[in-house]
Structure formats: C-alpha cells, structure tokens
Amino acid sequence: MKKAGYVPRFSRTERLLHWVNALGFFFLLVTGLILYLPRLSVLVSRRQTVQYIHFWGGVAWLSVLAAVIVLGGRRMLATARELDTFDRDDLRWLRGGKAPQGRFNAGQKINAVLTAAFAVLFGASGLLLWFGEQDTRYRFASTVLLHDGLMYVSLALLVGHLYLALIHPATRHALRGMTLGDVRVEWATKHHAKWEPEGIHIDRGTPSPATLDPKPH
Amino acid sequence: MDSPPVTEHDPQPDEEPRRYGRRLFLVTVAGGISSLYWGKAAWDHVTGVISPVANAIAPILPTGGWRIYTISGQMPVFDRATWRLKIGGLVEQPVSLTYDELRALPRVEQVSNFHCVTGWSVNNVRWGGVRIHDVLAAAKPHVSAQALEFVSMEVPYTDYLTLKQASLRDAMLAYEMDGKPLLREHGAPVRLIIPEMYGYKNVKWLAEINLVPQEQLGYWEQLGYDQNAWVGRSNGYGT
Numbered sequence: 001m002k003k004a005g006y007v008p009r010f011s012r013t014e015r016l017l018h019w020v021n022a023l024g025f026f027f028l029l030v031t032g033l034i035l036y037l038p039r040l041s042v043l044v045s046r047r048q049t050v051q052y053i054h055f056w057g058g059v060a061w062l063s064v065l066a067a068v069i070v071l072g073g074r075r076m077l078a079t080a081r082e083l084d085t086f087d088r089d090d091l092r093w094l095r096g097g098k099a100p101q102g103r104f105n106a107g108q109k110i111n112a113v114l115t116a117a118f119a120v121l122f123g124a125s126g127l128l129l130w131f132g133e134q135d136t137r138y139r140f141a142s143t144v145l146l147h148d149g150l151m152y153v154s155l156a157l158l159v160g161h162l163y164l165a166l167i168h169p170a171t172r173h174a175l176r177g178m179t180l181g182d183v184r185v186e187w188a189t190k191h192h193a194k195w196e197p198e199g200i201h202i203d204r205g206t207p208s209p210a211t212l213d214p215k216p217h
Numbered sequence: 218m219d220s221p222p223v224t225e226h227d228p229q230p231d232e233e234p235r236r237y238g239r240r241l242f243l244v245t246v247a248g249g250i251s252s253l254y255w256g257k258a259a260w261d262h263v264t265g266v267i268s269p270v271a272n273a274i275a276p277i278l279p280t281g282g283w284r285i286y287t288i289s290g291q292m293p294v295f296d297r298a299t300w301r302l303k304i305g306g307l308v309e310q311p312v313s314l315t316y317d318e319l320r321a322l323p324r325v326e327q328v329s330n331f332h333c334v335t336g337w338s339v340n341n342v343r344w345g346g347v348r349i350h351d352v353l354a355a356a357k358p359h360v361s362a363q364a365l366e367f368v369s370m371e372v373p374y375t376d377y378l379t380l381k382q383a384s385l386r387d388a389m390l391a392y393e394m395d396g397k398p399l400l401r402e403h404g405a406p407v408r409l410i411i412p413e414m415y416g417y418k419n420v421k422w423l424a425e426i427n428l429v430p431q432e433q434l435g436y437w438e439q440l441g442y443d444q445n446a447w448v449g450r451s452n453g454y455g456t
Binding site: 146 | 236286454
C-alpha cells in the first residue's frame, strides 16, 4: 500500500539482496578479522573452527545471493540493466557536474557493480585459499594478497557507503528506501530527477507538498 | 552518494546509453583473477619503492604482516615454571633445559625474512636465540642420527629437518622477536627458525627435539606439503 507523499524505490527482492549482502559481508568481515589479526587470533584461539565457519559462511553468502538474483527473475534483470547503463548525465555527474539522475545515481551504480565484482573475486580467492591448503595446483602466491586487498577496498567503500546512508543529511533518507522500500517524493524529485517510477507520476511542478497521481496510459 | 542540485538536463536525451556497468564488472573481475599471476610481483615492486614509508608505518599496522596459524583448538600457553625443552632420541645424554638454561646458552641475533607458503611474507624480522648445534651439544648426538624431529606443544604438530639443514648458518631456535620475548602467537617460549624454508617448517611452541635416523613426514607434509620446503623452489612455486 502506497503512503501519501512517498514513492516506492526498492522492491522487496532488491532490499532482500542488499541485506543478505550486508549481513553476509559483516559476518565474513568479523570471522575473517579473527583469522587475519594476530591479537584476535590469540583471543579466539580456535583457528580451525573459525576458518571452517568463515569458509562455509562465504559459501552460504554467495549461494543465497545467487538464489535471490535467480528468483528475482525479470525484475532483477531490469535492475541489472539500470545499473549497467550510464548516460551523458551520469558521466557529467561523475565528473562533478550538475546533472539529473535516475533511480540510481552514477555513484550508486559504480558501487553496486564493484560490490558484485568483489563478491565474485572474494568467492574465487576464498575457494583457492581453501583448496590450496590441500593441493598445490590451486596454490598461487598472490591469492592471499587478492583476498586481503579486496577486504581493504571493500572496507573503504563500506565506510563511504555508511557515511552517506547514515550521516550525510542530504542522502541519509535513502536508508528508508532500503528498509521500508519507499522515499519521500520531494526527496526523489530533488536527488533522482530523471527517475520515473513505473505506474506512478511524480508531479515535478509542485515539489512540496508532493503528490502521487496514477500515470496516464 | 549525493546528487548535485539539478540545473541543466542532458541536451541529447535520446543518445544511446553506454553499457559501462558490465565493462566495469568484467574489467574488475578479469583484473582480480589475473592478479593471481602478477599481484605479488607488483606488490613486491611497490613495497620496494615505498619501503621507507612501509617500514615507518609497519609497527602501527594491526597485523605487522603476520597471520597466525594453529592446528588445534587451543593455542599453547607457556608456563615458565614447568616448561622444559627436552633433547632426546639418538643421544648419549638426554637433556631437559629450563627456559633460563636455554637463555644461558651462547646468544645469537639475526635479521631474516619469513615466508609463508600461502604467499605472505614478513621482511627484516630480528630474531634472538641460539644456534641449534649449541642446544644439541650437551646431549651428545649419536653418529647414527641424521635428522631432527621438532615437537610442538601444539599436539600433534611435528616437523623434521636433516642435520645438514639444521646446520644452515641462519637456522636457529628463537626466543626473541624484534627485541622482545617471543609472543604467544609467535610460538613462545621458543620456535624453530629456518628462513630458507616456508613457515610450516618453522615449528612454534617447541617442547622437544629428538635426534632420529632419518626424516619423516611432518604435520603439513602428511597433508601433501613438500618435505623440503625451500622458499620459491617447492610446493608448486618455481617448479
């Protein structure tokens, strides 16, 4: 049910994908840091158990992500197309220019694409680390470097993401979209001016108070 | 990310959008996978160039470059009152050294690099300890002894070196690291150090050294790792 003055931004499937990814990442970050940081290794001590939990947690994380994407069907495909597509306004926005953005701004698109690529690389390097302990054919001198490097870059992206989602006044309203699914029309009009929600017309002539009207067919 | 206030619109809205997302995805994945082959060489080059900076910040990094590997449920705890280093096997006089007796032996110091078979390294580690032959001398090894069995307090971790390998000029038993007594996670109170071989031969939490007729398979060798773990020349590297 649509709430007056609000427009749905993220579907249930998109939100599920986001939160599965977030929870999985934090779980793997914590268990990974226990394996990575000597002080934590001493505190927890049970390396093999933690290693086992970290590995199978990673397998579960990627499996659930893949399942959500597959079960999301055409709608997830449409979301992927949105993230894939960059127009002139996106490029201008990335260069610091003032340009209207769609449902995802260009920065969000890059963040989502990198997050997806990193998930693949985390999985590949994690598998190589796991099987490399048992067979030299899967052992590369740079596997640890790749896995650790991904962790550092992901952490940097995460810090920026959390700042924008939780602290920055202009953007933190987006968190509502990722939790409840909808955002204020006024906010959407200002930050995502080119976004045209399916079946909904945003009256951009009267930014406040915003109104929702059925889109004429 | 925030969107700047809108002041102008794309003058060519009908222009075909670019599929940059998939390109970025594929380039990132391809770069990451290919880095398995060039990543370490590139990283070594970069750290070589920035070594003064890297050395300066290394002490404040949370890891110091080390990863701590254990094989059992509990990391061994060093109790100075009860710990002994036993020298036995093919010897004329079995010996049991206290921590203080070990530290009373001729002290040596060396700076060497430590390499793990999984790919990470820690350079310029300053070790303090004793040469292996000085520890064995009091036990008077039998001539039939050709190898050493190193037994860890972390059961069932053992590993072996030939006497020739153990007499390499920088092989030692270390009770200090970087000027301080060895920390628990690094194998306190004493560990084997043989820089020419990967870390799994550098047995931590030493409890016994037994002289034996020949090498046998240590803990990791039984799981498929090479007996002679020469850095860059074993375990699939450089072979």
